[in-house]
Amino acid sequence: MTAPPWFYGPGLKERPAFFDLAPEESRHLAGSRRLRVGDDITVFDGVGTTAAGQVLEMDSRQLKVRVALAGYQSVDEDLPxxxxxxxxxxxxxxxxxxxxxxxxxxxxxxxxxxxxxxxxxxxxxxxxxxxxxxxxxxxxxxxxxxxxxxxxxxxxxxxxxxxxxxxxxxxxxxxxxxxxxxxxxxxxxxxxxxxxxxxxxxxxxxxxxxxxxxxxxxxxxxxxxxxxxxxxxxxxxxxxxxx
Amino acid sequence: MTAPPWFYGPGLKERPAFFDLAPEESRHLAGSRRLRVGDDITVFDGVGTTAAGQVLEMDSRQLKVRVALAGYQSVDEDLPxxxxxxxxxxxxxxxxxxxxxxxxxxxxxxxxxxxxxxxxxxxxxxxxxxxxxxxxxxxxxxxxxxxxxxxxxxxxxxxxxxxxxxxxxxxxxxxxxxxxxxxxxxxxxxxxxxxxxxxxxxxxxxxxxxxxxxxxxxxxxxxxxxxxxxxxxxxxxxxxxxx
Incomplete structure (x- = not known):
């Protein structure tokens, strides 16, 4: 299990280079997953797009985590x-x-x-x-x-x-x-x-x-x-x- | 779901005509299942035998339920x-x-x-x-x-x-x-x-x-x-x- 953990980040359609995780995901990243600045993650938007992320900043209350995103990939939904x-x-x-x-x-x-x-x-x-x-x-x-x-x-x-x-x-x-x-x-x-x-x-x-x-x-x-x-x-x- | 509910009764090998359910099963029968004297149940022993049961008596604390058993059936375990x-x-x-x-x-x-x-x-x-x-x-x-x-x-x-x-x-x-x-x-x-x-x-x-x-x-x-x-x-x- 060395693959980076996944976090949910809706709204990646414009492929932003920087992204602020929502409070719940931020808390999860800093709290239970114990990740720190510099750690690798994967962000997915729930509608087929993923990006490789790196933790850039987190505020002291761990409710806002900013990540840098790159290496975007999109996959179509499987049919049927x-x-x-x-x-x-x-x-x-x-x-x-x-x-x-x-x-x-x-x-x-x-x-x-x-x-x-x-x-x-x-x-x-x-x-x-x-x-x-x-x-x-x-x-x-x-x-x-x-x-x-x-x-x-x-x-x-x-x-x-x-x-x-x-x-x-x-x-x-x-x-x-x-x-x-x-x-x-x-x-x-x-x-x-x-x-x-x-x-x-x-x-x-x-x-x-x-x-x-x-x-x-x-x-x-x-x-x-x-x-x-x-x-x-x-x-x-x-x-x-x-x- | 009109089939009678099942209860666990280990030790049916001798095919007894009467059987006392263990306290946990008795409580379950009288409490959450709300069964009463005269109701039909199925008793199974966990090693392939079932019997058709009828509730005969239950004590006031509902920890001992006596049932009459008949219509025994035994099935072999499936292989593999x-x-x-x-x-x-x-x-x-x-x-x-x-x-x-x-x-x-x-x-x-x-x-x-x-x-x-x-x-x-x-x-x-x-x-x-x-x-x-x-x-x-x-x-x-x-x-x-x-x-x-x-x-x-x-x-x-x-x-x-x-x-x-x-x-x-x-x-x-x-x-x-x-x-x-x-x-x-x-x-x-x-x-x-x-x-x-x-x-x-x-x-x-x-x-x-x-x-x-x-x-x-x-x-x-x-x-x-x-x-x-x-x-x-x-x-x-x-x-x-x-x-």
Whole structure:
């Protein structure tokens, strides 16, 4: 682990030569990471751009760290995008879901409101979730932070307009295997994961009518976050196998 | 979710008609699950046997619940066994690792001591871990609780005697794809996952010399628990694809 640690710096589009980290990132750099003037870091903007940074100055309260930036790199987002739509498990389980799915390569997240949903995200959830995703991006050196969309009912998802370049996959014990999918030329793969008590029978009908693909993730009953992480991982493994 | 909830009852080998749940399980049944006399449950012993139970009596302090058992079923453990050996991430991350890997189908767990390990399990870790695994078995309706083995150094693992019916897989960014494995007639698949800072170069040499198979889990750097869960899931998916 000699690679420089990552820090979040939104707004690198103009490729500035100097950059002031936000207070939270500054505190993290000077406090828990114990970096000092002259140390190397990587700054990423969450939308594909990274730069090699060097710590230039930090104020005495460690709330403002100025870095010099050079060696800019930009990468496009991978296609197809992996868009996870899941019921929201309670508390830490949702944090685990977002952390792991981001490390693996999820590109979009929508909280899914189902009949048996036990948890409806509050107003401040998106900000908290984005913080978790930023930390996961740093950890896994991913320059793209997943986009968080508004909470949506399953019915809106299954009856909404769909592009021909979009596929919808549902984790279901009765489904087939991922390897039987045909996923050429897709822009987006939507992964639907239900709540703890499963989708209701009305919801299962909606899912079938929407022409989704059912994929079994094994023979055991999985918690929402385990099913979500496993489905993201299996989908990405499947896509890598094709290329 | 109308299936009866699961409770742990070790020692069903003689197939008793009546059974007293231990205090912790009794409290769970009467307290958080709010079950009452007459309610249906499933009791599992963690080594493959389940029975349909009905609550017969509970004492006023809810520390002793007596159930009637019938309809015994025993299943053999799946082969090959999935034996995860991982460095131990800190705190809740280890709980998440054990919870998810158990839900998915891990059969054995060994804490792996590596050069860069930051966390060495204490004396009471195994009891705490088993508790997590029991809860995960209930959740996923798995009648087999994973076995927990003593902490072992990587060197002991890589230089130890190995059966021809055992395969060792390591998560490594330079590895190949799971689908290229040949895993016929195996008793056990050992999955090795390193600590946050990765295996040291001396350890990587040991791993290569031991004739292990390197499998890449994608292109991002994963935390120990994310790599472990993904590797267990990918291995089980691969095995299911063969059958």
């Amino acid at each position: 995008r992996i868009h996870l739509m899941s019921a929201v498990p309670k508390g830490d389980r949702q944090s685990t879901l977002l952390d792991m799915a981001t490390q693996l390569g999820m590109s979009d997240y929508t909280p899914l409101l189902c009949e048996r949903s036990t948890s409806v995200p509050g107003e401040r959830a998106a900000a908290r979730w984005q913080r978790i995703m930023i930390e996961a991006c740093k950890q896994s050196r991913r320059p793209w932070i997943p986009r968080i969309h508004s909470a949506t009912g399953l019915k809106t998802v299954t009856t909404g307009k769909r592009s021909v370049r979009q596929m919808m996959i549902v984790a279901d014990l009765t489904g087939g295997r991922m390897s039987q999918l045909s996923a050429l030329y897709l822009d987006e793969i939507v992964l639907l994961v239900g709540p703890e008590g499963g989708f209701s029978s009305a919801e299962i009908d909606q899912i079938h009518e929407a022409g989704t693909t059912l994929v079994a993730l094994g023979s055991t009953v999985l918690r929402t976050e385990t099913a979500a992480v496993t489905l993201v991982s299996a989908t990405l493994n499947f896509l890598r196998g094709r290329s | 066994r999935i034996h995860l050996m991982s460095a131990v991430p800190k705190g809740d991350r280890q709980s998440t690792l054990l919870d998810m890997a158990t839900q998915l189908g891990m059969s054995d767990y060994t804490p792996l001591l590596c050069e860069r390990s930051t966390s060495v399990p204490g004396e009471r870790a195994a009891a705490r871990w088993q508790r997590i695994m029991i809860e995960a078995c209930k959740q996923s309706r798995r009648p087999w609780i994973p076995r927990i083995h003593s902490a072992t150094g990587l060197k002991t693992v890589t230089t130890g005697k190995r059966s021809v019916r055992q395969m060792m897989i390591v998560a490594d960014l330079t590895g190949g794809r799971m689908s290229q494995l040949s895993a016929l007639y195996l008793d056990e698949i050992v999955l090795l996952v390193g600590p946050e800072g990765g295996f040291s170069s001396a350890e990587i040499d040991q791993i290569h010399e031991a004739g292990t198979t390197l499998v890449a889990l994608g292109s991002t750097v994963l935390r120990t628990e994310t790599a472990a869960v993904t590797l267990v899931s990918a291995t089980l998916n691969f095995l299911r694809g063969r059958s």
